[in-house]
Amino acid sequence: MATLDLNLPAGLPPDGVTPNFENPPNNNALAWGVLLLCQVISTICLVLRGYARVFLLRKFNAEEAFWGCSYAMFKIIEVPGFFVHQWDVLLRDVIPMNYNVYIYGQCYSFAMPFLKIAILIEWINIFVPGGFDRRSIFFWGCSFMIFIQAAALVGIVLALNLQCRPHRAIWDIRVQGDCFAISKIQISSGIIFLISDIVILLLPQHIIWKLKLKTSKKIGVSIVFGLGLLACVCAAVRLSDTMKLVHNTNDAVYFIGVVGFWAFAEMTCGFFICCLPCIPKILHDTGVLRSIKRKLGMNTGTTAPSSANRYGTNGSSSRRNYEANHSTSYYKLDEDGVPMTTIGGTQSTEYLHGGQNGSDINQPTLPSNTRGAHSTVDKASSSKAWRP
Template sequence: MTTPQQMQALLNGPAMLPPPGIKSNFTNPENSLAYYFLSIVLTVTISTLVLFTRMYTKIFILRKVGWEDYTSFLGYLLWIGYCVSTSLLVSHGGGVHQWNVQLKDLISILYLTYVSSVMYYFAVFSIKLSILLLYMKAFASAQFRDSIFWGIHAVIWINFAFYFALLFAETFLCKPREKYWNVFITTGYCLNRNAANIAAGCVNSISDFVIVLLPQKVIWKLQMPLKRKLGVSAIFLTGFFVCVTSVLRLYYTVRLAQTGDVTYHVVRMGFWTYAELSMGIVCGCLPVLPKFFQSMAQKMSITAGFAFASRKLLGESKSRRRSTKWSPDLAVIRGEEAPQTAQAKIRPNYITLEEYEIQNTGCREGV
């Protein structure tokens, strides 16, 4: 039986034996804190700005909020929850080689890894569901129930089944469940966590590629100018950045399995998880952003019209008394001429998606 003194010595000792020739350093170990804080600040800032621009556009400009918006916001909240749990993980020694981490901190790190995994599965499914619901509104038609309609439904339900299975497996991976993080529990069992994580990463990456490529066939069948098709296609192909991040996340999952250095590689895996989730949110918001910029352009053109009218009115009042009849030049105040002229100079720089209902901008060929 282990005495209290021996238990305390174990808890204060290294969580992993160091490689030959290296001594454990609990005081000032090499860490990844600088990279961690840079990655989390960048990804959270960008995803927050883009998401709230989307919500502002849908609520105040388009005044149409759908399920794709609710699921996107839910995914964002879960993503923030993931960031909080991983930040706590880092505060206990995450990002440090495991031989430079005390065993008592490893228990906390493993527990927070478990919590982060659950948060990740909820977040990534919500974000993917948001994008697929956007596809449903933009490309599919419940009236025709064509191949894209059934394809989107199939991908939604396959992803639901996949992530539900992952959550179930993560919850019951160890029996008792505390064995996942409590290294002192000797009874019970755990399934092969590394194999499960690698398999999950592979399917997750394949799912990303499928979602990115899913709407491309429909886009290229739309009856619209080639330049517009290229622009719309490019917006949805930005999802390839998500695919790249999920593949890199898979790489560090494999590295974690090969080395067993959990505390070090789990944070590097987290870097790419931040990028994957934040880019997923951004990609789901991109089709809405042109409407925001168009609205801002309209407001700027109307403001410019007021300024022009004011200058003209002031100039003419100095040279002669004005008649009571309104000058046609001042029609810009009513937004009848000048705003359209100003918009004509600005709008071509944007891909106009009518609240991303692409079927309204032109019929598909052969339909």
């Protein structure tokens, strides 16, 4: 068997182009800047999420164990570099590059599905408290997407590891082996992740616009949960560059870096979205929000009704402000003059305050003479408890 000369160029240059093996043109400076920015954002988000769940909520889930796959990206900067054409790379440099791409693919295939599963579980806890409303389209949509992500994780990881026999032939061009092309897997994974990003972006919007909030607040909440649009853009560009990689095998080294670039950006968006629900609680419980309000000259006092001001009007006034609606089997109450009391939990997220877990909520209480067969307020509030 002839020995492979590793000092040959990895690809043939176009006509009139002279290979540059010593200092090939690259965009490593751009890669360093973007990767470091993404790494800093991802790390901050993971630290904030870990602090909120472990120290504030006293909870720890398995998704916090997946911290990213930046190691392989920074190794690719060393050899051969980002945005380097294949004819400027020697065959001996292709081996470590292939290995780092293999490591990156493994980590990415684990991290992205688990990030999306973590996001979906978080949203189920927010919009379907306790997970009891199994008739909800939102609940079943999230459950279906969780299944898709888990199946994609298993399928992609198995395919990446079984693409060559022996296993070392995956990255070592000196080893002869029986391999199958993974181009279809690359394209399929790109399509799956793009569609899942779009579905995750759209899932909560229907519920948000059904909330009993002012339109301005609905728009604000919708924008916050719509930040997944950034992940959709990154996934779309990544899929486009994957198609270019598949159809430009003569310059695969160049497009591999580009695909990894956008995949890393998509992962950063996932970390940010996963961390987003924890930020308000951290700002509140650590006193940062109070300090900001104080510096801006805003009122920092609690907006919750005190025990002395818990009843807007006297009892006789509240008794005059309700009327029975027998056709719908519930009592309609006016907003004014409704006595307020603090209960342990409720499905309402309209007004939250108080305890560490945000479970103390002010809820209107029916006068005693209305607690009969037609009153469903207490049953609804006691059957499903809100939790973050």
